[in-house]
Amino acid sequence: MGLRDWIDRAKISNVQDDPEWQLAASLGDMEFEQDMYDDLQGDEDALRGLRKHAKEGLGRYADWFPLRDKKNIISKLIPVGEGYHMGQEHGSYEPEAGYRPGPDNDPDLIDINMLNLLRDEDKLNEMVEGVMLDDEELVPGSLQDKISDIYRHEYKHAAGLGHPEIYKQWYKNLDPSTMIGDYEMDYYKDYNKGGIVSLVR
Numbered sequence: 001m002g003l004r005d006w007i008d009r010a011k012i013s014n015v016q017d018d019p020e021w022q023l024a025a026s027l028g029d030m031e032f033e034q035d036m037y038d039d040l041q042g043d044e045d046a047l048r049g050l051r052k053h054a055k056e057g058l059g060r061y062a063d064w065f066p067l068r069d070k071k072n073i074i075s076k077l078i079p080v081g082e083g084y085h086m087g088q089e090h091g092s093y094e095p096e097a098g099y100r101p102g103p104d105n106d107p108d109l110i111d112i113n114m115l116n117l118l119r120d121e122d123k124l125n126e127m128v129e130g131v132m133l134d135d136e137e138l139v140p141g142s143l144q145d146k147i148s149d150i151y152r153h154e155y156k157h158a159a160g161l162g163h164p165e166i167y168k169q170w171y172k173n174l175d176p177s178t179m180i181g182d183y184e185m186d187y188y189k190d191y192n193k194g195g196i197v198s199l200v201r
Contacts, residue, residue, distance in 0.1 A: 022058055029061055030054075039148045040155070043172045045165075049155030056107035089116045091150040093157035110154045117146060124177040131180060141175035149178040 015021050033054050040046040053060055094109045125140035132138070152173065156166045163185070170182035 016059075016062055025062060026058060032061070036148065036151055036155075039174065040152060043152065043169070045159050045161055045169065046152045046155045046172075049157065049159030049161075053108060053110060053155060053158040058107070059109070060107045061110055089113060090120070090146075091154050093154040108158060110151065110158065112147065112150055117143075117150070121146065124175075127180055128176045131176070133176075133179075138176040138179075141177065145175035146178065149173045149175050153178075153182075 016025075033050060036050055037047070040050060091110070091112045094111070096106050096108060121143060124146065128138045128140050130137070153166060156169075167182045167186035170179050170186055173179045173182060
């Protein structure tokens with residue numbers, strides 16, 4: 001990361017203190033959550049997490065350290081398709097980490113790394129090729145479906161679910177690549193071994 005990146009981060013952080021920006025961001029958050037409410041119909045755990053997270057207030061999606069690398073450097077060494085699952089580098093849920101973390105009970109943060117998702121979109125779509133589900137071949141989903149599934153995953157963390165419970169619900173995802181990723185994490189990590197096995201390559 002170069003000096004230019006650090007300067008850009010400082011500028012964005014300063015903008016977050018502007019009252020007009022805060023108003024616009026709040027309105028944008030509400031509009032986004034309404035869209036997610038529609039996407040999450042039928043997924044009670046994700047809806048419960050959405051309702052809970054919506055009460056976190058200003059900064060619940062505004063990273064105080066914007067564009068930071070998600071997770072850790074080790075995750076960058078894992079190639080897509082080999083132990084890779086949606087959310088590993090694309091999204092995160094961090095309690096009391098949003099908008100100026102500190103001792104004042106700052107909001108829980110759900111964040112997405114669009115740069116990483118756009119980088120990986122083609123490879124995620126390739127994961128779907130040749131995969132059958134209930135005797136039908138899957139087709140790649142849209143970028144919007146991938147974004148929605150990242151937030152679906154993180155909202156379930158907000159609802160108190162851990163990865164074992166989230167991966168068991170792989171069939172509720174909208175995008176086939178996230179379905180595959182969560183199914184494989186569920187099955188191969190022994191979270192639910194011996195369960196549903198209708199998803200085959």
